[in-house]
Amino acid sequence: MAGCCFCVFYHSSSSSSSSSSSGFSLSRRRGYCWCCCGGCCSWSPLVALVLLITLQSHPCLAKLLSPAQQHHQHQHQQQQQQQHRSEFASKYYLTGSDSSTTTSAAEDRQQHHGGGGDRGAIGDSRRQLLFRGFGQQAPRAERQLADGIKVDLMHRDHVNSPLRSNSSSSLEQRIRQDAQRSALRSRALFYGSRMQDSEGRPTAQAQARAQAQAQEQAEAMTGPGRGSSTVQLDNFESPLLATLSEYVMSLTMGTPPQRFVAVVDTGSDLTWLQCAPCSQCFQQPDALFDPARSGSYRALSCADAVCSDLDLNLEACSPNCQYSYSYGDSSTTRGDFSSDTVTLATTSGGTREVANFAFGCGHSNQGTFSATDGLVGLGQGAISFASQLGALYGDKFSYCLVSREEALSQTSPLLFGDAAVPMVASGLQYTPMLSNRPGISSFYYVGLDGLSVGGAMLNIPASVFQKDAAGSGGVVFDSGTTFTQLVPTAFDAVIRAFQLALPYKQVSGSPNVGLDLCFDIGGVQNVVVPELTFHFTGANFDLPAENFFVLVDNAGTMCLAIARSKSPLNIFGNTQQQNFQILYDRSNARIGFTPLLCDSLR
Numbered sequence: 001m002a003g004c005c006f007c008v009f010y011h012s013s014s015s016s017s018s019s020s021s022s023g024f025s026l027s028r029r030r031g032y033c034w035c036c037c038g039g040c041c042s043w044s045p046l047v048a049l050v051l052l053i054t055l056q057s058h059p060c061l062a063k064l065l066s067p068a069q070q071h072h073q074h075q076h077q078q079q080q081q082q083q084h085r086s087e088f089a090s091k092y093y094l095t096g097s098d099s100s101t102t103t104s105a106a107e108d109r110q111q112h113h114g115g116g117g118d119r120g121a122i123g124d125s126r127r128q129l130l131f132r133g134f135g136q137q138a139p140r141a142e143r144q145l146a147d148g149i150k151v152d153l154m155h156r157d158h159v160n161s162p163l164r165s166n167s168s169s170s171l172e173q174r175i176r177q178d179a180q181r182s183a184l185r186s187r188a189l190f191y192g193s194r195m196q197d198s199e200g201r202p203t204a205q206a207q208a209r210a211q212a213q214a215q216e217q218a219e220a221m222t223g224p225g226r227g228s229s230t231v232q233l234d235n236f237e238s239p240l241l242a243t244l245s246e247y248v249m250s251l252t253m254g255t256p257p258q259r260f261v262a263v264v265d266t267g268s269d270l271t272w273l274q275c276a277p278c279s280q281c282f283q284q285p286d287a288l289f290d291p292a293r294s295g296s297y298r299a300l301s302c303a304d305a306v307c308s309d310l311d312l313n314l315e316a317c318s319p320n321c322q323y324s325y326s327y328g329d330s331s332t333t334r335g336d337f338s339s340d341t342v343t344l345a346t347t348s349g350g351t352r353e354v355a356n357f358a359f360g361c362g363h364s365n366q367g368t369f370s371a372t373d374g375l376v377g378l379g380q381g382a383i384s385f386a387s388q389l390g391a392l393y394g395d396k397f398s399y400c401l402v403s404r405e406e407a408l409s410q411t412s413p414l415l416f417g418d419a420a421v422p423m424v425a426s427g428l429q430y431t432p433m434l435s436n437r438p439g440i441s442s443f444y445y446v447g448l449d450g451l452s453v454g455g456a457m458l459n460i461p462a463s464v465f466q467k468d469a470a471g472s473g474g475v476v477f478d479s480g481t482t483f484t485q486l487v488p489t490a491f492d493a494v495i496r497a498f499q500l501a502l503p504y505k506q507v508s509g510s511p512n513v514g515l516d517l518c519f520d521i522g523g524v525q526n527v528v529v530p531e532l533t534f535h536f537t538g539a540n541f542d543l544p545a546e547n548f549f550v551l552v553d554n555a556g557t558m559c560l561a562i563a564r565s566k567s568p569l570n571i572f573g574n575t576q577q578q579n580f581q582i583l584y585d586r587s588n589a590r591i592g593f594t595p596l597l598c599d600s601l602r
Contacts, residue, residue: 138544138579138595141423145347145601148393148417153247153264155407161248162261162285162371172513175552175559178482179514182573183566185245186485189267189443189478190567245480246574248372249414252343253359254294260286260373264414266479269381269442270325272333272360273374280364284373291361296341299361306358307337309382323360331367335360347419354392358383378479379442380433386416386584393417395587399479400598401578403546413601422581423601428594429539430585437471444584446591447537448475448570451490453497454530464489465570473568477582477591481573483515484548485565491516494532498560501530513552515559522556534572541593547576 156163157174169177247264253273260273274281276288291297300307302317310323321337342357362374377384378397386397398420401412422428434445448465451458464487467474473487486494495517499506504519504527521527532548534541550561561575581601583592 138597139424139427140597140600141602143423145415145423146418146421148347148415148419149344149352149389150347150419151249151344151414151416152411153249153399153401153414154411156246156248157408158411159409163248163263170553171551172553175513175515175550179563181246182481182483182485182563182571183514185267185478185481186569186571187566189476189481189571190472190569246482247412247479249376251374251376253289253357254291254340255296256293257343258287258289258293260289262374262376263372264376264378264479266378266477267443268325268375269377269379269384269387270323270333270360271357271374271376271383271385272325272335272362274365275335275361275363278363278365280366281362282365282367283371285371286373289361289373291338291340294340296355297338298340298356299336299338300358306339306383309358310337325360332365333360333362333367334364335362337361347415354389357388377442380444380586381442384442386586389416390586393420396420396583396585398422398581398583398592400581400596400601401479401574402598403578404550404575406599410599412598420583422583422592422594422596424581424594424596428583428592429541430590430592431536431539433586433589433591434467434474436467436474443476443478444591445474445476446572449535449537451494452531452533452535453494454501455533456497457535458490458493458497460490460493473570475570475572477577478571479574479577479582481571482575484562484573484576485567485569485571486562487565487568487570490570491562491564494562495560498529507557513559515552515561515563518552518557518559520556521558524556527558534576539593541572541576541580543576544579544595547578550575 154161158164245263245265245267248261249264251260251262251271251273252258253260262271262273273289274284276290276292278288281288291299300321301319302321304321307317307321310321322335323337324332324334326332337358338361339356339358342354344352344354346352378386381387387395390396393416397414397416399412399414401407402410431446434447435441436443436445445467449462450460450465465473465475498517502519504521504524507518507520527545527549529545529549531545532543534543548561549558551557552559565571577593579595579598580593581596581598585592
């Protein structure tokens with residue numbers, strides 16, 4: 001029977017000591033041949049082609065290829081990878097309508113990699129990144145604020161903030177401290193709620209954890225040049241969790257009024273001040289609150305219904321209602337649970353007195369607030385500042401945080417009552433609040449169905465964002481955390497998506513700012529990135545680029561402003577919330593949000 005034979009030849013190379021030194025290599029022709037019967041000859045060429053492809057692609061057989069062939073193959077693979085990156089990126093770049101930003105993504109890449117840009121073009125460290133491709137800018141407020149209460153929130157880096165770090169701190173140092181505080185707060189919020197005994201005191205496990213973290217917390221809390229003030233609590237040192245928050249507000253208590261500056265914390269309930277006489281107090285900028293000077297002050301008794309709202313923090317009732325409150329790092333405040341009159345500013349420019357406001361009058365306080373006088377709790381508990389004002393103003397409040405750059409010189413509004421409802425014609429979305437077990441019920445939990453980059457849903461299991469049977473995990477809104485914290489599975493998916501999508505050179509190992517994904521954009525005039533969306537239950541939070549990429553130095557390095565969570569808890573932080581009005585509609589158990597230029601909300 002007639003047949004046929006087919007051969008596939010290729011070149012392999014080997015280098016002798018003499019040839020390699022001179023730059024030459026010996027090429028050897030190798031191949032495979034096989035013969036077929038006549039009936040097989042019709043499809044044998046196809047088999048030969050498959051064998052040839054196998055020789056070139058198989059990791060072991062590919063070693064037999066010549067250096068020239070290997071180089072050509074490597075170049076081809078790189079071109080395919082770059083083409084894939086470009087196709088991914090271009091697919092998800094949204095074209096903006098602003099005629100002043102019509103430079104194409106390809107031109108941006110050429111300008112960046114082709115030497116056409118000056119690395120010094122970034123200039124001032126406070127210059128905002130010029131992101132392109134996100135459609136319209138956030139709208140301005142359409143009308144004046146409705147009737148209600150208005151409080152000015154001051155960021156810790158504001159020029160007049162008592163929490164402001166050393167003025168010589170560089171942008172890179174401030175970003176690093178933000179990242180450190182965010183990570184520490186994530187751990188403190190999660191572990192702190194699980195480390196109290198039946199009387200609200202720190203357990204041995206909490207003490208051990210606080211001891212291990214004390215030095216790290218002190219550095220993140222104080223910043224360069226401020227020292228590491230810690231205090232002794234029993235047999236371990238621990239700075240106070242509240243100093244890991246990012247905003248402060250003025251608070252006027254008593255009749256006649258005594259003015260104070262307090263940290264604002266959406267992760268706790270109790271509002272408290274240091275009070276005279278004080279057996280153990282930290283140093284503060286103002287005089288201690290003196291109950292003897294207030295005609296409206298009253299120490300609450302066990303018969304007062306609000307005393308029972310202290311839950312597990314109730315210590316004793318002899319003769320008055322005593323409180324003991326612990327935070328995530330095991331710092332404490334103890335004293336008389338009391339009531340007095342709080343005076344607040346209204347949106348119309350007047351004042352409103354809120355009588356019988358329940359607060360902690362702390363006579364023994366262990367921790368440091370870095371030059372503040374106490375704390376205002378905005379959590380979901382019955383004794384929180386928000387809950388007590390809610391009885392008068394419809395149980396809703398909102399805030400609108402100005403951008404990082406604006407926060408250095410501007411305040412952000414915190415609103416109660418009708419003024420809290422966003423003043424926009426459209427765009428307001430709601431996602432339901434979720435409840436949790438007692439002990440961690442203060443946090444504002446929401447459902448998160450997934451995340452997308454450039455419109456492409458990331459492959460993240462739904463269980464990553466859900467609470468387990470013990471109440472661990474889940475997703476919370478928190479204004480006291482700077483950078484959003486995602487558990488590793490979700491965080492890694494986001495990192496991979498941006499590594500694939502962005503054409504800019506990735507910076508590895510530097511700068512050391514505590515953020516994992518950074519790019520060199522020196523010389524790029526318009527930075528183009530795909531949109532990032534958090535798909536909350538029933539509502540999509542579409543982030544503008546400046547809410548998830550931040551400039552971290554003067555050299556043109558931008559980093560993803562999202563971090564790997566140090567606990568099972570996912571936290572939606574304040575950088576992602578900037579220039580959005582966030583409404584906590586507690587009466588309807590939902591959180592609303594809409595994009596808004598917060599400096600227009602006056």
